[in-house]
Amino acid sequence: MKRLFTGWSWIPWLTYGAAAGLSVALVLIAGGSPAASARALIESSVLSAPALGESLSRLTGILFSALAAVLAFRGGVLNIGIEGQFLMGGIAAAAIGPMTGLGAASMPLALLASALAGALACLPAAWLSESRGVPPVLSTILLNLVFAAAVTWAVRGPLRDPAGDYPQSRPIPDEQAISTMVPGTRITPAPFLALAAAAGLAVFLWKTSPGLKLRAAGDSPLAAKSAGLSDVKIRTWVFLGSGGLAGLGGGLEVLSVTRRLYDPFATGTGYSGIAAALLGATDPLGAILSSFFLAALGAGSRAMEREAGVPAAIATIIPALAVLAVLTHRAWRERGQ
Amino acid sequence: MPGILETTLLLSVPLLLAAAGELVLERSGSLQIGMEGTMLTGAFVAFAIVHAGKSPGAGLWGAVAAGLLSGALFALFAIVLRADPILTGTAWNLLAAGSTAFGYELIAGKTGAVLELPSLPVVVMGLPWAGLAAFAFPVILHIFFSRTRPGLVLGAAGETPMAVRAQGYSVAGVRSLASLFSGALSGAGGAVLTLSISHTFVEGLTAGRGFLALGIVVFARWRPLALLPATLLVAGATALQYRLQAGGSTQIPYAVFIALPSLLSLAALAVATSRRGAPKALGTPAP
Structure with missing residues (x-):
């Protein structure tokens, strides 16, 4: 019997099987045909240029959030506040255009501001963590609520579009927005920027000396400290970098997808990013695959609902089940060590 | 329109139930950030049961059962299998958000119509009996932690788990029981939200x-007793926000009130000179 539980173990694979089985069961419970659902899902997420555009438009926010999570988790910072940092990036991007009146030149400025806003949004949590010993988990969750309230305030107050009845920001004019590259689709340069950021983060983490130090500090803070690395400095930079990536994601969401800020805005994107990071083995390149999977699932689920009668919310359930399977797998692997 | 005091008391109930449950779990050394998901699950199950024609009381107990199951799931993943509790909680929030939206659409369709539900019977001051129980929990828990042996063991599991193990108790067992309790209370909190506050269910009803x-x-x-003033302050700010909004007053942006509870908690964290009060073994795996 003992051999069954040591070495290559079948237990984790059982959890992946259970996650897949449950997903199919949900389709059946909803009265849908698994084959028809899968067909609708694939057709409306990757099989045509407009479908691919829809998936790619969803990829930007998720991938930037996932990269924010990868950087934070690799550096040993449990940043659960990506959701809020993403929102602050969105606010910054929606504010810069109308405020500066620079026209087309405001776009890069808006991106810079959104990254900066996301990084600044981490400062309270970083400070509480390093000088007050408050776990970042608690402070970032609370800050998520504060930043969601900031969106509520911004779209009703300073950023409100006076032309409309709804509390939302003014639309981003074409020349300041990131527009489509392929007419008739939603394919913009934004998702490719996210892919480039993923490649950049991979190089940084695996091929540079600061990346090595960061991973060392994340893997074992004590060892890193005794090797003469400043763990506080590293963790603070990791926090700021993670927030910057999340903020950039929020800014690109406003500039390339929604063209406005409204309330609630892109709910759950930050949390989906955390899921994508875990599904992608906390690796920037893995995060590309998992984020695309989540984005395609989100894009295809609407068609699945229309054509197979399966509620689109299944696009949130499947990644959550998969994450639970991955967490079990990881826990099992660490138990063996 | 009920008075601001009644509104404050009623809005306190879900928060108080969930916070009392989470306090017990955290004092035992575990940390579940997925109460949002458990509350949402309780809220949905209560809706589904009452919508199917059962009584609001049955809805409440169904939500408690769903909460127990949620607590058992968290215990299985985060305590027994030792998966990361924070990430398990994050996944649980996503799972609950997705599943309740999925279930709601299967039951209610895509009509967008609001399905009004009957309320839990009111006992006193606009509160159902579950509401009265909610206000009793801080006192009961205070006595539990300071005067009873199980309470001392549970608290010790969060401070010095090795010592608890040396005494022959299973730390994972203690924390799992705490997780069941916490789940049941969060589920009940969700049910009160559906049945006595919103009188219906919508996607993401718990709203943070x-x-x-x-x-x-x-x-x-x-500290259990401190839950009462903390919750009343938070709920009072929300009740005041409703009142100002209904009165059309725009003197204070209502976002301030939404942010106020979190800002107060953050301020409490910033002012404290250390983590005094936080269980020392909070979030660490059971030995």
């Missing part, structure tokens, strides 16, 4: 209340 309850536990510095 589970996270707020987490903040309230911190704000109360992990």
